Amino acid sequence: MHAQIKLGRVFGVQIGLHYSWLIIAFLVTLSLVGQFHTTNPQWGAEVIWATAIFTALLFFAAIIAHELSHAAVAKARGLPVRSITLFALGGVAQIEKDAADPRTEFWMGIAGPVASVVIGLLCLALAIALGWRPPTMPQTPLSAMAMWLGVINIGLAVFNMIPGFPLDGGRVFRAIVWWITGDAARATRIAAGVGQLVAFGFIFWGILRFFNGAGFGGLWLAFIGWFLLDAARASAAQLGITETLRGLRVGDLMARDCPRVDGRDNLQTLVDEHLLPTGQRCFVVEEKGSVAGIITPHEVKSIARARWPYTTVDEVMQPLDRLHAVRSDTLVIEALETMGREDVNQLPVVNDGRLAGIISRGHILRTLQTRAELRV
Ligand SMILES: [Zn+2]
Secondary structure, three states, rough: OOOOEOOOOOEEEEEEOOHHHHHHHHHHHHHHEEEEHHOOHOOHHHHHHHHHHHHHHHHHHHHHHHHHHHHHHHHHHOEEEEEEEOOOOOEEEEEOOOOOOOHHHHHHHHHHHHHHHHHHHHHHHHHHHHHOOOOOOOOHHHHHHHHHHHHHHHHHHHHHHHOOOOOHHHHHHHHHHHHHHHHHHHHHHHHHHHHHHHHHHHHHHHHHHEEEEOOOHHHHHHHHHHHHHHHHHHHHHHHHHHHOOOEEEEHOOEEOOOOEEEEOEEHHHHHHHHHHHHOOOOOEEOOOOEEEEEEOOHHHHHOOHHHHHHHHHHHHHEHHHHHOOOOOOOOHHHHHHHHHHHOOOOOEEEEEEEEEEEEHHHHHHHHHHHHHHHHH
């Protein structure tokens, strides 16, 4: 989930919005307007809209606080956090590594819901301080705002604690199973299974409610279920990758015999004589007998085809000194994380200043496929 609108940094974490958030922000505001129209029609349209918009904005600030608490625990446990993005179904904190032990996973997972409950209770207390007397509806815009924020935040915490992976509750559940059995892979399988069960439950319940006349609300539930199903599968696959690659080092997978090309060749020659006939995707560029960089179809693509005969390889290659290199003994998982961070598909493997090989996403993928096929 990449943020398309960047809001700024909090504690070094980039906060952003995905376009889909605009739709949900609009729907939340609209449903609050409808709510206030029924409960407090005496306010008039301007007050109702202003209260709804402020409540919606504060709600999204509370979601950021929820995600920031996940991020704070991650950071405290030494896991780098890149960004927090709000999208149609809430927020997501991009944590660059998976937890290495169940305790970290547990505290990281539970921190968000705890933050939401605390915020929710504070809001309810504020609403009462502002004159709200349950079970009647709040009479002033401020107390109504506080009450709704209280209800929504506690609802958010409860929803998130459903033990279906990848919801927070699913992470906490996985951490507990991992803690008890000491088996991360098994914990993942169980949590992902429960996650899919929960997702099917949402879809089924949503469709049932839709046919019982709940309309949009029913479809929305089914949609959340469908999203959860997809996310449960994706995160199980992601964790499966982490587990398969655990302990493997770059030197085990890298290509040692990378084809070499001359930096003074033009791109047309590279394409005709190397790229197309060999099917290789990564070439080591040599200049005056030493390695100067690497070139892939990605760099070639950035130049217009008509310019290929007049552009030399060394003009467009990725120079070695600007590439993030890894060593043969770097863990494959770490190399994969580096590729994700730098947004590249391959990394040079350099030992003591000498290029030992290239590791690419392709190599890692082939290893995963082979292992999956042989079930080893
Ligand atoms: Zn959360």
